[in-house]
Amino acid sequence: MDKNEGTVTKRLDRYVSRRQGRHVPLLRVALCALYAAVVVLPLLIAGRFGWLFSGNIWGNIGRSLGLAGYAALALQVVLTARLKWVSMHFGLDRAIRFHRTAGMVSAALILSHPVLLAAGSGRWALLYGLDWPWAVLAGKAALVVLLVHGAIALWRRAMNIEFQRWLFLHRLGAPLVLAAGLVHSWFIGSDLRVPGMRILWLALGAVAGGLFLNQIALRLWRLKRQAYRVRKVSAETRGVYTLELVPPEGHDRFDFAPGQFHFLRFVEGRDQPVEEHPFTIAGSPASEGVLVSSIKRSGDFTSLIDRTRQGDRIAVHGAFGRFSLLLHPEETTVTFIAGGIGITPIMSMLRYMRDTGMDINAALLYANKTREDIAFADELRGMSSGEHPVVKLTHFLEEPPAGWEGQQGRITADHAGRFGAQPFAKSAFYICGPPPMMQGLLKGLKQKGISSRKIHYELFSF
């Protein structure tokens, strides 16, 4: 390892410790506790000021669930705001998945609010009538938008609503629900007459509003001003294109751990949709000053990726994700398993291992449909012969050509045992590929006694 590589290793180690939370699992617990505390805080305030335990029990439960549901709803934006202190402890992908579940739970809590109030008072017209004060109507409107929203989130694919259209509707509807809910709770009943509750509500509104504004406008403005430039576009293999991006003059490329991803959005594209999409940073962090992503043509946005030309400008936001062997330095026997374009985060880790001469016992099982689909074939061959560390490489093809010397078919846990890094029981696993392949492997490896703590995986959808 030369001096420059040693510097990169040390810098990345500092980056991982500082920005990726390798050594601070307790902080994760603290953040979960903080989230739970904010959700139940309205109930504590209500209990402290008496009304929680007086009067109609169903009505009180309904009010409490409404308050807790609203607090959870206001926190939704915290989960998706790409805050480093959230993503570094949980991973942005997990935070976004939790956002989806928490959204459903909040909607259920908020729906139970009018139902229980109606049950407690016997005034069922609360659920359907329109002859109510405007603040009640504001609450009803918020609930209707929230339920329509929840239904689209659950059945988007069945409704044939594409992701970007859904994102647009979500960004339109979510602030409406929060604003109407705030107005409703502020002006109706007695819950928000307590000063503590008012302060909490204002704080929640300010945090949600501020983060939302940052998400839809400020961050974009900042990223556009510091847009990266495309230095090179190359065809990698059938349908896969590699972009090399360099930061604007006077700016350094941000640090990232191998295996992490960033979001890309064309600032001056060539009739490509102006949308942000997540892609792995497939290059090695040891390659100074450049970001590399290899992108497979699949849908609306990616199918136009080959239009990209040298000099195009791209707003880049990163780095995110916890799928990196640098977060698990204790793992020195590692089996990588990739399917198709799922090779990109693994490629980043392999390149980093090669560039820094990492002392690791590694194997790669790589599955594709045909030989023409294998990306980085020559580079991988180099890694499997001679370069340190030597990676034990096994290719799998579903449709092998005549005379194929690799394996045939899909990768299973049995293959991982046979072709993975040895000893199998000691190996950690990094898996990225199509969901059915990942599901089969996760189940199979666990059945073979591999602890889930040693199985790391990345999904290419949130």
Ligand SMILES: Cc1cc2nc3c(=O)[nH]c(=O)nc-3n(C[C@H](O)[C@H](O)[C@H](O)COP(=O)(O)OP(=O)(O)OC[C@H]3O[C@@H](n4cnc5c(N)ncnc54)[C@H](O)[C@@H]3O)c2cc1C
């Ligand atoms: C962490 C991560 C790393 C990825 N790395 C790579 C990579 O290295 N190379 C590669 O080719 N692909 C990668 N992908 C997949 C890539 O993001 C999608 O293929 C791409 O966004 C699809 O967009 P599309 O419009 O072409 O296809 P569509 O058919 O319109 O979208 C297909 C699906 O992609 C998801 N998607 C679309 N847009 C977004 C968005 N803005 N944010 C989140 N999800 C979205 C949705 O689930 C959608 O249903 C990665 C995805 C993730 C989550």
